[in-house]
């Protein structure tokens with residue numbers, strides 16, 4: 001190693017050690033630095049011993065500095081690296097009382113009656129991120145105990161798991177409430193035996209009248225024996241649907257009547273409404289607050305993170321927790337997240353698909369994860385947006401544009417560029433003086449990614465080239481005006497109709513085009529093209545031709561059609577089918 005080389009290497013190690021120290025409370029880890037250096041400079045792998053010795057020496061020097069000193073040097077010498085490190089650590093605000101628990105446990109608890117959509121993203125991402133942040137556990141719990149009104153559907157269990165996997169928010173554990181029905185029975189019985197719950201057989205309107213007047217119904221003060229007898233009857237067919245409900249005792253004077261003696265279990269006619277997983281095995285079904293409340297405790301959930309529409313549920317469940325002598329988990333209730341222009345109503349999505357308004361769950365008009373995925377919206381864009389919004393309690397209104405801004409950041413550097421001509425018409429250019437060999441970089445900032453190359457050879461007596469150009473571009477130009485075919489040459493349009501246009505070669509120089517502010521337009525060489533259909537977010541189809549180089553694209557590739565937008569390749573055989581992501 002020459003002295004210069006060694007000095008360079010030492011400086012690189014010092015930088016890596018300092019950054020590592022800043023990240024780890026002032027103590028750089030030798031192993032991490034070795035890994036980083038050998039990753040960046042694989043040529044030193046043959047000399048690991050020497051390099052490791054050098055690294056451990058420098059790491060020690062760095063660790064002898066105070067954390068303030070380490071930070072100061074880093075910020076001063078490598079401000080950009082420091083900013084980047086910091087940006088990566090931009091995180092959610094700390095979780096309340098996280099230190100009180102051995103392990104932070106969060107849960108996402110969907111009803112499998114629809115696929116997930118953008119409206120679900122906040123709960124999922126916050127719960128998953130917090131679990132990750134505290135090295136905790138993220139639980140997926142299917143809350144499928146309403147086979148009557150919020151009927152679960154088998155295929156959604158799997159689609160929801162797939163949605164989570166796509167979002168990179170896979171659960172560490174999974175539970176399905178319809179597997180746990182006996183657990184809810186057991187806890188209900190305990191409350192009945194302790195006199196903390198009762199079986200109410202009042203007509204709903206009679207109960208309502210009493211409860212609004214802060215008066216008990218006749219069932220509230222029945223003996224434990226009578227309640228257990230009624231409870232047994234609920235299972236034996238002694239009550240029809242709607243005739244009996246178990247209520248949890250609360251404070252009849254609670255200011256919110258909706259809290260007073262809330263219903264916990266009811267009888268359902270499962271002959272009529274069989275459950276998709278357990279059929280008519282059970283007649284008595286728990287309601288949301290019982291099942292969810294019992295599960296949160298039994299599953300060791302430490303932090304419930306959910307929308308503020310659940311605030312009353314916390315109040316209801318707190319009574320049950322008191323009956324059992326349990327401590328209620330920390331609860332974080334975030335504000336509503338509205339996305340303008342996106343329909344986030346599950347019932348409307350389900351109805352639209354059922355009636356055929358939407359072709360499928362991934363119809364581009366929907367904001368389901370399936371649709372976003374098909375269009376080329378990256379899961380990381382969704383995650384970053386949600387993390388930036390955080391768990392604040394105020395309502396937040398976002399737009400598609402907000403999401404596109406995050407997505408663009410991810411796509412701009414990764415998507416290769418191609419030419420696509422929508423509504424193509426034939427453009428004949430005469431008097432082209434020579435052959436042209438055009439090389440187009442796949443990405444303007446990354447020439448190393450390669451290029452496409454087209455050879456254009458004028459034909460016939462008048463040295464003619466025929467190209468596809470967009471009717472819209474030609475329409476926008478007036479006869480006699482100059483246009484610049486991108487990366488090619490300037491042309492003056494002499495004649496244009498709906499089907500074709502004719503022009504004449506003017507010059508090659510880009511300067512000429514700039515001087516007259518000529519419009520830059522895309523083109524595709526006829527014979528070096530392929531048909532291409534782009535499915536737009538409103539489900540209309542934009543037809544056109546893509547350049548020949550697109551033939552090698554594979555499904556899921558996300559590319560940019562210049563001056564058109566980012567698209568995700570959906571299918572590519574004789575013709576290219578793409579979904580439009582965004583501008």
Ligand SMILES: [Zn+2]
Pocket residue numbers: 199200201202207217218219220
């Ligand atoms: Zn009653």
